[in-house]
Amino acid sequence: MGALPNTQEMPQAQSKKHPPGLYLLFFTELWERFSYYGMRAILVLYLTTALVSGGLGFKESAAMSIYGFFTGAVYFTPIVGGYLSDRFLGRRLAITIGGVTMAIGNFILFAVNTKLGLYTGLLLLIIGNGFFKPNISTLVGELYDPNDKRRDGAFTIFYMGINIGAFFAPLVCGFLAEDYFKTTIDGVVHYGFKYGFLAASIGMIIGQLLFNVFGNRYLGEIGKAPVGKSTTHAAEKTPLTTKEKQRIAVILILACFIVFFWAGFEQAGSSLTLYTDKFVDKTIGSWTVPTSWFQSLNPFFIVLLAPVLSSLWLKLANSKRGDLPIPTKMALGMILLGLGFAVLLPAVLQTGSDEHHIATKANVFFIVFTYFLHTLGELCLSPVGLSMVSRIAPVRLASLLMGVWLAGTAVANILAGQLAAFTESLGYLEIFSLIGAVTIGLGFVLLLLSKKLVQMME
Numbered sequence: 240m241g242a243l244p245n246t247q248e249m250p251q252a253q254s255k256k257h258p259p260g261l262y263l264l265f266f267t268e269l270w271e272r273f274s275y276y277g278m279r280a281i282l283v284l285y286l287t288t289a290l291v292s293g294g295l296g297f298k299e300s301a302a303m304s305i306y307g308f309f310t311g312a313v314y315f316t317p318i319v320g321g322y323l324s325d326r327f328l329g330r331r332l333a334i335t336i337g338g339v340t341m342a343i344g345n346f347i348l349f350a351v352n353t354k355l356g357l358y359t360g361l362l363l364l365i366i367g368n369g370f371f372k373p374n375i376s377t378l379v380g381e382l383y384d385p386n387d388k389r390r391d392g393a394f395t396i397f398y399m400g401i402n403i404g405a406f407f408a409p410l411v412c413g414f415l416a417e418d419y420f421k422t423t424i425d426g427v428v429h430y431g432f433k434y435g436f437l438a439a440s441i442g443m444i445i446g447q448l449l450f451n452v453f454g455n456r457y458l459g460e461i462g463k464a465p466v467g468k469s470t471t472h473a474a475e476k477t478p479l480t481t482k483e484k485q486r487i488a489v490i491l492i493l494a495c496f497i498v499f500f501w502a503g504f505e506q507a508g509s510s511l512t513l514y515t516d517k518f519v520d521k522t523i524g525s526w527t528v529p530t531s532w533f534q535s536l537n538p539f540f541i542v543l544l545a546p547v548l549s550s551l552w553l554k555l556a557n558s559k560r561g562d563l564p565i566p567t568k569m570a571l572g573m574i575l576l577g578l579g580f581a582v583l584l585p586a587v588l589q590t591g592s593d594e595h596h597i598a599t600k601a602n603v604f605f606i607v608f609t610y611f612l613h614t615l616g617e618l619c620l621s622p623v624g625l626s627m628v629s630r631i632a633p634v635r636l637a638s639l640l641m642g643v644w645l646a647g648t649a650v651a652n653i654l655a656g657q658l659a660a661f662t663e664s665l666g667y668l669e670i671f672s673l674i675g676a677v678t679i680g681l682g683f684v685l686l687l688l689s690k691k692l693v694q695m696m697e
Contacts (some may be wrong), residue, residue, distance in 0.1 A: 260382050260457040261393055263449065264398035268375055269445025271338065272404030275313075277412030277439040278364070280428075280534075282306060285432040286357075293430040295354060300573070307656055309361050316369025321452065322376075323370070330374040330381075330462035331454060335369030338447040340364075345440035349433045350567030360436075373641040379461045380629025389557040390564075390630060394622040395549040402541035409534060414439050423635030465651055466634050479633060484633040485695040490640055492692065493569060493624065495645040499618055499681055501651030502658060503576050503674045504613060507537065510658070511606070514583075514667055518590040520600035528603075536607060541612035548618045565627045566692045570685035572620030577679030579612035580671045584691075592666035631696050 286302035288294025297305070307443045323394050326331040344363030387580055412435035420431020477485070512530060515521070521528040556562040563571075586601035624644065632640040661670055 257389060257393055257396065258382050260461070261379065262395065263453050263457045264375060265397055266378055267446045267450040268397065269400035269404040270442045270449070271341070271371060271402045274409045274443035276438040277442065278348070278436060280409035280413050281432055281435045288430060288432070290429055291407035293432055295357060301350050307652065308424065309365065311502035311649040311652045312365045314370040314645050314652070316365055317373040317642035317645045318639065320369030320372035321642035322375050324638045325466055325635060327465055327669045329465045331458070333374045335421055335447060335451060337367040337369065338450070339442055340367030342440050342443040343370065344669060345436050345443060347652045348436035349440060354435055357584040369663070372645055373638045376625045377629050377638050377641050380626065385630050389551060390626050391552045391562070391623050391639055392549040394626040395552065395618065395696050398602060398618070398622040399542055399545040402538035405539035406535050406542065427543050434682050465693060466637065483633045487633070487640065489692050489695050490628055490632060490644065493566065495642055496573065496681060496685055497624060498575050498647045498651045499678055500576055500653065501648050503580065503678050504617065505652055506658065506674065507534065507613070510667065510670060515606050518597060519603055519606050521603060533606065533610070536610040536616050540611055541618065544614060544618060560622070564604045564689055564693045565623050566689040568623050569620045570682045570689060572616040573678045573682035573685060574663065575612050575616030575619065577675040577682065579609040579616065580675030582612065583671050584668065587668045592668060602631065
């Protein structure tokens with residue numbers, strides 16, 4: 240069955256608790272995200288730093304192209320990895336293959352500091368992520384019955400693991416690369432980027448050790464058998480039912496909406512970072528807060544707010560009116576993202592978009608509040624979206640459709656880069672206004688469609 244083993248034998252008092260398997264997957268994902276975000280935090284610096292200083296000496300334009308291709312590709316390969324997992328491997332084996340492959344990829348970046356080492360390491364990271372990413376999220380869903388009220392709360396808790404890893408990764412890997420192993424020999428500064436990659440590799444190994452040592456104990460048989468292979472030959476040939484087709488349509492429709500959400504959200508690494516660096520007053524007394532540290536606000540707020548949202552969803556689910564429909568939650572997420580950009584508009588009107596003619600810098604609380612609203616929006620949209628896909632996707636296509644869902648983020652990364660590029664020619668006011676208006680507008684469109692989508696889902 241698709242829930243916990245021996246559920247009927249469990250005491251009633253335990254029905255409100257989450258299964259221990261959730262926390263095993265929580266820590267597995269935490270270490271995987273530590274590995275990914277730690278590597279990603281120093282990748283562009285490694286590419287653009289001169290050879291003599293421990294980098295590879297790429298031009299900035301080439302480095303950004305490599306970075307953009309990498310961040311997009313890691314969200315496309317889950318489609319292939321999800322298919323292979325469904326049909327041949329099983330989710331548990333796929334997660335292990337993906338984790339080991341990514342650990343080797345980061346180790347190659349550590350050990351082989353050449354362009355060949357770079358391309359080999361990144362290729363292994365892309366392949367490994369394809370096996371790992373769609374299956375870990377789907378496995379969380381398999382811990383619960385489809386109508387279990389704890390599902391959305393479970394994915395919100397799981398989402399905390401992602402963001403704890405994301406919070407500490409840049410601090411640890413960045414510190415090792417840019418500070419701890421930084422040396423100066425004959426006036427030439429040499430950075431320890433490779434040690435940042437080594438830390439990322441070790442993080443991935445820790446996650447895989449936890450997953451494989453405790454998997455049988457806390458997950459039982461869940462995720463071992465490939466679901467596509469376990470069905471009978473007749474079932475494989477049986478066409479999808481009308482209801483299954485409707486549910487797939489809902490997943491694809493909502494995937495289109497989330498492309499616009501993530502295209503706005505991913506401005507954090509580009510236009511929002513540049514605006515913060517040039518136009519926001521980051522001084523506290525005589526100390527200036529590093530611009531990169533603002534990237535930790537989102538995971539910090541996630542960890543802070545995720546338990547609150549998890550409790551809220553469970554409380555609503557147990558109320559007479561019931562929980563908010565998933566499309567409604569996702570619509571609220573899009574509106575909150577748009578409001579986050581709206582918060583910045585008074586700041587941009589005050590500072591302008593020309594860094595050479597800044598009358599006064601914006602108060603730091605503008606950008607902090609923007610990240611706060613973006614985080615609330617993310618919590619309303621991303622974890623419940625993962626929960627929805629794992630719940631309504633036909634079992635034989637579950638990992639494949641999770642891969643399709645994640646591929647929306649790949650498209651969004653490409654779109655986000657194009658939007659960010661226009662800030663130089665159009666200005667921050669125009670771009671932030673455009674993103675805010677589009678996401679708020681699409682949020683209201685999704686609210687109007689919510690009732691119909693719910694009918695198609697259930």
